[in-house]
Amino acid sequence: MKSREYAKVIRQEKIAPDVYSLWIEAPQIAAEAKAGQFLSLYSADKSRMLPRPISICEIDPDRGYIRLVYRVVGAGTEEFSGLCEGGRIQVLGPLGNGFPLKEGKAFLIGGGIGIPPMVQTAKELSAIEDRSSIQIIAGYRSEQFLAEELKHYGELYIATEDGCAGTKGTVLDAIREHALEADVIYACGPKPMLRAVKAYAGEKGIECWISMEERMACGIGACLACTCQSTEVDNHTHVKNKRVCKDGPVFLSTEVEL
Amino acid sequence: MKNTKVTLAGVELKNPVMTASGTFGSGAEYSEFYDLGALGAVVTKGVANVPWPGNPTPRIAETASGMLNAIGLQNPGIDVFIERDIPYLKRFDTKIIVNVCGKTVGDYCQVVERLASEPVDLLEINVSCPNVKEGGIAFGQSPHALEEITKEVKKHAKQPIIMKLSPNVTDITEMARAAESGGADALSLINTLTGMKIDIYKRSFALANRTGGLSGPAIKPVAVRMVYQTAQAVKLPVIGMGGICTAEDAIEFILAGASAVSVGTANFADPYAAKKVAEGIEAYMDQQGVEDIRDLIGAVG
Numbered sequence: 001m002k003s004r005e006y007a008k009v010i011r012q013e014k015i016a017p018d019v020y021s022l023w024i025e026a027p028q029i030a031a032e033a034k035a036g037q038f039l040s041l042y043s044a045d046k047s048r049m050l051p052r053p054i055s056i057c058e059i060d061p062d063r064g065y066i067r068l069v070y071r072v073v074g075a076g077t078e079e080f081s082g083l084c085e086g087g088r089i090q091v092l093g094p095l096g097n098g099f100p101l102k103e104g105k106a107f108l109i110g111g112g113i114g115i116p117p118m119v120q121t122a123k124e125l126s127a128i129e130d131r132s133s134i135q136i137i138a139g140y141r142s143e144q145f146l147a148e149e150l151k152h153y154g155e156l157y158i159a160t161e162d163g164c165a166g167t168k169g170t171v172l173d174a175i176r177e178h179a180l181e182a183d184v185i186y187a188c189g190p191k192p193m194l195r196a197v198k199a200y201a202g203e204k205g206i207e208c209w210i211s212m213e214e215r216m217a218c219g220i221g222a223c224l225a226c227t228c229q230s231t232e233v234d235n236h237t238h239v240k241n242k243r244v245c246k247d248g249p250v251f252l253s254t255e256v257e258l
Numbered sequence: 259m260k261n262t263k264v265t266l267a268g269v270e271l272k273n274p275v276m277t278a279s280g281t282f283g284s285g286a287e288y289s290e291f292y293d294l295g296a297l298g299a300v301v302t303k304g305v306a307n308v309p310w311p312g313n314p315t316p317r318i319a320e321t322a323s324g325m326l327n328a329i330g331l332q333n334p335g336i337d338v339f340i341e342r343d344i345p346y347l348k349r350f351d352t353k354i355i356v357n358v359c360g361k362t363v364g365d366y367c368q369v370v371e372r373l374a375s376e377p378v379d380l381l382e383i384n385v386s387c388p389n390v391k392e393g394g395i396a397f398g399q400s401p402h403a404l405e406e407i408t409k410e411v412k413k414h415a416k417q418p419i420i421m422k423l424s425p426n427v428t429d430i431t432e433m434a435r436a437a438e439s440g441g442a443d444a445l446s447l448i449n450t451l452t453g454m455k456i457d458i459y460k461r462s463f464a465l466a467n468r469t470g471g472l473s474g475p476a477i478k479p480v481a482v483r484m485v486y487q488t489a490q491a492v493k494l495p496v497i498g499m500g501g502i503c504t505a506e507d508a509i510e511f512i513l514a515g516a517s518a519v520s521v522g523t524a525n526f527a528d529p530y531a532a533k534k535v536a537e538g539i540e541a542y543m544d545q546q547g548v549e550d551i552r553d554l555i556g557a558v559g
């Protein structure tokens with residue numbers, strides 16, 4: 001049986017303007033979870049009925065901890081940012097499929113608040129691959145976060161919109177500037193970035209896994225709120241609409257329309 | 259012995275709690291959280307004669323104590339449903355109610371005919387979906403059209419039919435009487451109230467469909483009022499829904515005249531919501547010294 005649990009807040013800190021890092025204790029989730037999966041976080045304020053999907057940033061299975069890194073964009077995330085050590089929050093997970101990790105030279109591409117899941121992805125890849133094969137390309141608007149953690153597991157390349165660090169431009173500009181190459185891509189970030197990464201992977205013929213985002217209600221595959229258009233018929237409704245929460249959030253780039 | 263059983267059109271439910279169509283799929287996802295045998299019935303997502311792709315996204319938006327949805331009745335069509343979903347639901351000790359949608363009267367009749375030989379207990383005819391352009395609500399907003407479709411569907415249905423009413427009408431009792439005249443065996447209400455949300459920074463609609471159906475606790479007082487009026491107006495059993503989150507909410511509907519209740523949007527806020535409502539009703543009965551749930555039906559005033 002699946003269960004929703006109250007997770008204890010271990011600690012929370014602000015790591016960039018409006019960006020928070022939250023460690024929670026959720027042993028069952030930590031035991032099962034893997035990179036690319038997400039949790040549903042429930043508001044204590046009952047007037048906000050829908051759970052907030054947040055990607056798993058890091059897993060500490062030994063201690064039963066999960067790390068979430070999120071940006072405050074509205075009332076729900078604002079509420080979460082007020083959580084303190086010893087507090088608790090209702091969570092459900094791990095949800096979704098996660099990244100299927102492959103051997104070979106990899107690009108881990110994160111854009112903005114799509115960067116957090118790349119920490120756990122890099123951590124898991126580091127168990128099967130050399131550091132030099134784990135090429136992380138992080139695109140920030142300006143202010144950076146999680147860069148130290150990412151450097152710990154792989155080679156980090158940074159792109160910033162304003163050029164305040166790394167390559168001035170997009171993640172693809174950074175890849176070109178450093179003449180990087182890969183056999184497989186894992187990407188999470190805003191839709192325009194995913195579109196560009198998908199096109200790049202298509203040109204180069206590289207296997208590319210992207211993590212999609214959509215509004216969710218149930219978070220478990222029942223309500224059909226979170227669909228994305230797929231190239232093949234889905235196996236739930238048989239209509240070319242895959243559920244981001246259940247069939248995803250990670251899809252092969254050729255599998256979905258962006 | 260305390261009695262929680264209720265009867266709807268000759269079908270006995272172990273308790274009055276069921277799921278609201280579209281919020282619970284065909285039960286599979288929620289059965290990973292608890293045994294669906296805890297519920298009086300599972301009401302499935304609307305199913306049509308052929309697969310429907312539904313609306314573009316975003317399909318939902320959160321609102322104060324509720325949400326808007328414009329899923330657009332995405333469903334796999336009756337063939338897959340019969341092959342996959344009914345056998346799955348049969349594994350649980352609960353009643354099966356299939357929610358039926360269509361674009362034409364013929365579509366509805368085709369689906370209920372296909373279900374005639376299936377182990378399904380009741381049919382809920384959705385003539386009240388505000389999110390599809392053809393069919394759906396077109397039948398649910400005119401008393402004449404509602405009576406006609408009820409008659410036609412009734413002719414083809416083997417199981418008793420529940421007509422699901424829309425709250426987007428001037429006089430709910432007129433609609434309830436039309437469905438009764440058409441031969442409905444029970445009524446369920448309310449479906450969602452048509453609403454709209456605008457993103458003021460993007461200056462765009464929150465939903466791709468522009469409008470959507472409002473559900474959740476925000477609509478509960480409207481729903482209780484309509485259930486009360488309907489129960490007063492017709493002799494048919496009424497299934498009440500709209501914002502039920504707790505057993506207290508459910509009891510309110512039962513006192514207003516509902517013989518059974520459905521839990522919808524609350525399933526999103528808490529996957530155990532429907533089960534907790536069923537358990538809470540028993541606790542209320544114990545606490546209030548109620549021997550038979552049926553003594554509460556319509557017992558307001």
Ligand SMILES: Cc1cc2nc3c(=O)[nH]c(=O)nc-3n(C[C@H](O)[C@H](O)[C@H](O)COP(=O)(O)OP(=O)(O)OC[C@H]3O[C@@H](n4cnc5c(N)ncnc54)[C@H](O)[C@@H]3O)c2cc1C
Binds near residue numbers: 053072077078213319
């Ligand atoms: C699979 C997945 C993983 C995600 N991982 C992260 C993460 O690791 N870190 C992070 O900061 N954000 C992440 N997001 C986005 C995050 O879910 C939203 O920022 C958050 O729900 C906003 O809630 P709010 O109450 O603060 O905002 P509001 O705008 O007040 O929320 C209103 C409603 O819209 C929904 N919503 C708003 N923005 C989004 C969005 N971008 N995607 C989906 N639903 C949204 C909310 O869940 C809520 O139901 C992820 C989204 C998805 C789908």
Ligand SMILES: Cc1cc2nc3c(=O)[nH]c(=O)nc-3n(C[C@H](O)[C@H](O)[C@H](O)COP(=O)(O)O)c2cc1C
Binds near residue numbers: 303331
């Ligand atoms: C996401 C969603 C999908 C729905 N799909 C259907 C449907 O397929 N058929 C139907 O008759 N009603 C559908 N409804 C309406 C509900 O069954 C119910 O009538 C309404 O939501 C009010 O109850 P609630 O406030 O408890 O959710 C849907 C509601 C929601 C929120």
Ligand code: FES
Binds near residue numbers: 221
């Ligand atoms: S959020 Fe309900 S199906 Fe994905």
